[in-house]
Every structure is written in C-alpha cells, then in structure tokens.
Amino acid sequence: MNVEYLEFVKSKTKMDQPSGFTLDHDAIGFGGMQLMEFQRHIVKWALSRGRAAVFANTGLGKTAMQVTWAGHVAEHTVNPVLIAAPLCVARQTVSEAAKFGVHVEYVREMPDDPQGVYVTNYEMLDNFEPDAFAGVVLDESSILKNRDGKTRTRIITEWKRCPYRLSCTATPSPNDYMELGNQSEFLGIMGMDEMLAMLFTHDGGDTAKWRLKGHGRKKFWQWLASWAVTIRMPSDLGFADDGYVLPALHTHEHLVTSQYGDDMFTSIAQSLTERRQAKKETLQQRVAKVAEIVAKETNEPWLIWCHTNDEADLLRKAIADSVEIRGSDSIERKEQAINGFLDGSVRVLVTKPSIAGMGLNLQHCARMAFVGLDDSFEQMYQAVRRCWRFGQSREVHSHIVSAESLGAIKQNVERKEAQMEEMQASMVEHMTGMMQKAASAAAIEKTEYDPQHEMMLPAWVA
Structure with a gap:
C-alpha cells in the first residue's frame, strides 16, 4: 500500500502526547505529612501527563495532591505555579499545603519576582500574567461548566500557553457530559466543538442537547480515562478504603x-x-x-x-x-x-x-x-x-x-443525581488499567479504518 496514504490515515488519529516528567514513587512529596499511597499514585501519573484532570470525591485529598503536584512542577521547571481557588478556599490551601511541606503564598495580584507556588481567588485571576507561570491548577474546576461564560473563555484562552495544567474537582459533570469538553479544552486535549462533532449527536429535534453516539460510547470513556482519573473511593484504584468509609x-x-x-x-x-x-x-x-x-x-x-x-x-x-x-x-x-x-x-x-x-x-x-x-x-x-x-x-x-x-x-x-452516578461508574470502569500507563497518549481515532484489501489506483492516476 502507498506509504504516503498510510501516513495520511495515521494523521486522522487525534493525539495529545504527555508533556510531563517522571519521578520515582518514593520521591513524591516534600516532607511533613505523607500522602496516602493512592494519592501518591495519582500525583505521579498527573506529573507524567503534564496536563491532566483529577476528579476525586470530596475529602479524598485533592488539596494535598494539587499542592504536591504544583510543588514538583515549580521545582522541576524552576518557574512559579499558580493555583486558582474559590473564595475562602485559598487560605485553607495555604494551611493545608504547609502540613505536607509545601510553601504556598496567598496573593491577590502579580508578585514582583514570582517564585514557587501561589494561590489566589478566581475573582483575582485577571491580575496575573499567564506567561510568567510554568503551571496552573484549577481548584474546583467545575467553574468551567458554563461554556459561554466569560470566566471560562478567559481561563482557556489566556492560560493555554501554560505547559503544565491540572484540573481538580469532585463533580466534573454531574448532569451534563458536555462539561467534560470544557475540561478537555482547558487542558489542551481536544476542543469542545471537535469533541461534539466526533462523538456526539443532537438529541432528537432539540439541537441544543447532545448525546453520545452509540458506537462512540466506549471510545469516549477510554479517551477520557487517558487524561482524567475519577476516584470515588481508594478501592477504585485498587487501594484499601481504610479511613475513607463515611458515617451515615x-x-x-x-x-x-x-x-x-x-x-x-x-x-x-x-x-x-x-x-x-x-x-x-x-x-x-x-x-x-x-x-x-x-x-x-x-x-x-x-x-x-x-x-x-x-x-x-x-x-x-x-x-x-x-x-x-x-x-x-x-x-x-x-x-x-x-x-x-x-x-x-x-x-x-x-x-x-x-x-x-x-x-x-x-x-x-x-x-x-x-x-x-x-x-x-x-x-x-x-x-x-x-x-x-x-x-x-x-x-x-x-x-x-x-x-x-x-x-x-x-x-x-x-x-x-442518577446521571452523575452512571457517569462516574462508566469513568471508573474504563479507567481500570489506564492509570498503569503513566505516560499514555490521549488518543482517539476520528474514523475506524481496518483495510482488508490492498488499494488499487486507476491507471490514469498512476
């Protein structure tokens, strides 16, 4: 078969290569309190991806994981990292980070000589220069949910040149799969419009609603699991749930x-x-x-x-x-x-x-x-x-x-609520095994192509 044509077919695969770096498992952390084993596993994976999403249930230690991730990115790149958080959460981030040996400074405007890890409120994000930072973390990133919102557009547009990006939330899309497109677009995996065209179709006569195409359902979850980890309990990743069983x-x-x-x-x-x-x-x-x-x-x-x-x-x-x-x-x-x-x-x-x-x-x-x-x-x-x-x-x-x-x-x-539970179950199901490929590419084929016969070009083309 024509080599050039094979290369053309390969180009139809949407690839997002990992842009991160690898650390030894025991090297994850900065002293102080130690991360739990499942948290260390997630941080290592997110660092190797470079741009990743962590959809972890409330209380599973998103703050500990994101400040550790930010600390390692700042150390590796010798450039600052900024965490954007909701109101009042920023100060909690500072105190929580200190427990894990990470110094995080709360700021409301651009520092004169930025170094290390900073945290600010979403309301203050306009005061910062994205090009000065090696990494950015969105704490409670479901703020991206409003696709047409000014905040969502500004964050995606202004921070797209930031090489390291981490998106963290407990509810990535409780009732609308489309929000996952916002997360993907922020991370630079795939644009919202491209995702919709590739894997979704209009829901009946309502062109404002979208649903997964039947043949694209499995591929969608596999693609999502390559750049996002969903965890409801440590056992979702094969770890013990000791200490994480909630009271009634x-x-x-x-x-x-x-x-x-x-x-x-x-x-x-x-x-x-x-x-x-x-x-x-x-x-x-x-x-x-x-x-x-x-x-x-x-x-x-x-x-x-x-x-x-x-x-x-x-x-x-x-x-x-x-x-x-x-x-x-x-x-x-x-x-x-x-x-x-x-x-x-x-x-x-x-x-x-x-x-x-x-x-x-x-x-x-x-x-x-x-x-x-x-x-x-x-x-x-x-x-x-x-x-x-x-x-x-x-x-x-x-x-x-x-x-x-x-x-x-x-x-x-x-x-x-039922939709959220269905979505989380699907994500966890397809995530199994994906986390073992720490540097796997976020890939999704636009078209299934399985040639059975050698293509013959007409004489006039040759």
Missing part, C-alpha cells in the same frame, strides 16, 4: 402546604415562571419550618442554604444567632464570617451554595438545612459535601424544606 447521611424531607393552583389539589409548577411564583407563595412557610428545625438543636452548629436574598433576609431574622453572607459582601466580610463559623464564634451560617458551597472543609458541622431546592444538582451535592466528607466523624443530618408545588424540581435533581 440522613436526609429529611419536609413539605410545607401550598395554595398554588386553582383546583382543590396542589398543582405542580413546571415552567420557570410558575416555579418562581410557587417559591414566592411558600417563602414564609419554608423559612418558618427551617427556623423550627434549627431551634430543636441549639447546641449544634448549623449550615443554612438558601438561593435568594429574600430567603436570606427572612432566615437571618427568624434565627436569632445567625450570621449571613451574600454575594455583595466584601471578600474580607465573607472570610470573617466563614472563619467565625470554623472557630465556633458563629453558630449558624446562612448563605448560598454559589458563595460557600465549593471546596470548604466544614467537617466540624453535622447539621444543615436547605430552605428550598433549585435545579442545580451540582450545587446541592457540593453543599452537602461541605460537611459530609471524608474526615467527618459524626452522622450528618440534612434537612430539605420544600413545597408540594415544587415537586418538579425535586424530580429534576433526582434525575441529575
């Missing part, structure tokens, strides 16, 4: 009565407008129920999750010793309130999952309540995991106060 989570659902609808039976709000109206009409009842629940255990710290300022205002008035933080508060005000909740000077913290629902370690608290639900399963999952995470020693009680008229939201959240 008790979810209590409370339904308040609603007058929504014109007939004698409660109508279920379906459209966005109907849901907003149903939430407004049940606001007083839902807040009163949360206050009643909190009053039954006054010796416990409580996390109260809300979604609107109206809910927050009423909760703050209904619960005497509560402190509320909202988006309009200064960074200093938010940090002061969260630190007060951590040290015990604040017993009840009222806030939104969008503000404090990502990355924070709040295992001292084992009681929380939601004054309602919205359609974001990811926010609810992350909010619960602030307390119910590895390291929690007590059983956790989560109270969800909703209305009968908001049943459609509950069904939507449950559907997304």
Whole structure:
C-alpha cells in the first residue's frame, strides 16, 4: 500500500502526547505529612501527563495532591505555579499545603519576582500574567461548566500557553457530559466543538442537547480515562478504603402546604415562571419550618442554604444567632464570617451554595438545612459535601424544606443525581488499567479504518 496514504490515515488519529516528567514513587512529596499511597499514585501519573484532570470525591485529598503536584512542577521547571481557588478556599490551601511541606503564598495580584507556588481567588485571576507561570491548577474546576461564560473563555484562552495544567474537582459533570469538553479544552486535549462533532449527536429535534453516539460510547470513556482519573473511593484504584468509609447521611424531607393552583389539589409548577411564583407563595412557610428545625438543636452548629436574598433576609431574622453572607459582601466580610463559623464564634451560617458551597472543609458541622431546592444538582451535592466528607466523624443530618408545588424540581435533581452516578461508574470502569500507563497518549481515532484489501489506483492516476 502507498506509504504516503498510510501516513495520511495515521494523521486522522487525534493525539495529545504527555508533556510531563517522571519521578520515582518514593520521591513524591516534600516532607511533613505523607500522602496516602493512592494519592501518591495519582500525583505521579498527573506529573507524567503534564496536563491532566483529577476528579476525586470530596475529602479524598485533592488539596494535598494539587499542592504536591504544583510543588514538583515549580521545582522541576524552576518557574512559579499558580493555583486558582474559590473564595475562602485559598487560605485553607495555604494551611493545608504547609502540613505536607509545601510553601504556598496567598496573593491577590502579580508578585514582583514570582517564585514557587501561589494561590489566589478566581475573582483575582485577571491580575496575573499567564506567561510568567510554568503551571496552573484549577481548584474546583467545575467553574468551567458554563461554556459561554466569560470566566471560562478567559481561563482557556489566556492560560493555554501554560505547559503544565491540572484540573481538580469532585463533580466534573454531574448532569451534563458536555462539561467534560470544557475540561478537555482547558487542558489542551481536544476542543469542545471537535469533541461534539466526533462523538456526539443532537438529541432528537432539540439541537441544543447532545448525546453520545452509540458506537462512540466506549471510545469516549477510554479517551477520557487517558487524561482524567475519577476516584470515588481508594478501592477504585485498587487501594484499601481504610479511613475513607463515611458515617451515615440522613436526609429529611419536609413539605410545607401550598395554595398554588386553582383546583382543590396542589398543582405542580413546571415552567420557570410558575416555579418562581410557587417559591414566592411558600417563602414564609419554608423559612418558618427551617427556623423550627434549627431551634430543636441549639447546641449544634448549623449550615443554612438558601438561593435568594429574600430567603436570606427572612432566615437571618427568624434565627436569632445567625450570621449571613451574600454575594455583595466584601471578600474580607465573607472570610470573617466563614472563619467565625470554623472557630465556633458563629453558630449558624446562612448563605448560598454559589458563595460557600465549593471546596470548604466544614467537617466540624453535622447539621444543615436547605430552605428550598433549585435545579442545580451540582450545587446541592457540593453543599452537602461541605460537611459530609471524608474526615467527618459524626452522622450528618440534612434537612430539605420544600413545597408540594415544587415537586418538579425535586424530580429534576433526582434525575441529575442518577446521571452523575452512571457517569462516574462508566469513568471508573474504563479507567481500570489506564492509570498503569503513566505516560499514555490521549488518543482517539476520528474514523475506524481496518483495510482488508490492498488499494488499487486507476491507471490514469498512476
């Protein structure tokens, strides 16, 4: 067969060669506390890949792994590494890194002479020069979820020249496979549009929705497992689960009565407008129920999750010793309130999952309540995991106060939870064995080509 034609066929394979470096297993770490064996295994793999994603469940030590990865990249390249983290998580990163022998400095603007490892908030990322850094880490990288968001576009565009990139989150795509395209694009593996064209098709008549092509399902997961590791428990990688078995989570659902609808039976709000109206009409009842629940255990710290300022205002008035933080508060005000909740000077913290629902370690608290639900399963999952995470020693009680008229939201959240579990199971299944190939290429063929006969060119072509 024509050699040039064979080379053309090979060029149709999308390759992303590892760009990292290899360290001996025993060389991973910087003293202080030692990484667990499964954490060391992941860090070694991510360093060899150079650009990788770590989708590890809450409490499995993402912070320890990412600061160790960042420390080795800074040491190997003799250039700085920047970690971007959600609000208040940055300071936790500094203290957590120190436990593992990694010095991380919290900064809000570009250092004059950057060296070593730095951490900043996503809100401050515009103040830094990407070309000055050898590596970048996105802590809670699901911030990339909004494909058209300005933050997502800016991060991918401005940091694409950074040779070392690490993406870390517990929920890479709880209800939408497309978010994985954002992760891939940030890491420089494959662009979103290319991934969609290659492995996905429009879902029926709705051109805004995509689903995996039947023949591409296995290939998609194999490709994903070559640049991302998903771990729910250490046993997913063949390690013992000792110390990582969570105490029980008790979810209590409370339904308040609603007058929504014109007939004698409660109508279920379906459209966005109907849901907003149903939430407004049940606001007083839902807040009163949360206050009643909190009053039954006054010796416990409580996390109260809300979604609107109206809910927050009423909760703050209904619960005497509560402190509320909202988006309009200064960074200093938010940090002061969260630190007060951590040290015990604040017993009840009222806030939104969008503000404090990502990355924070709040295992001292084992009681929380939601004054309602919205359609974001990811926010609810992350909010619960602030307390119910590895390291929690007590059983956790989560109270969800909703209305009968908001049943459609509950069904939507449950559907997304089932999708996340299916996705994680598929990723873990296809990940088996892939981690053993520490420097494997992220490859996916665009077209299956299995020639059975030698190609004969017509005489006029020859």
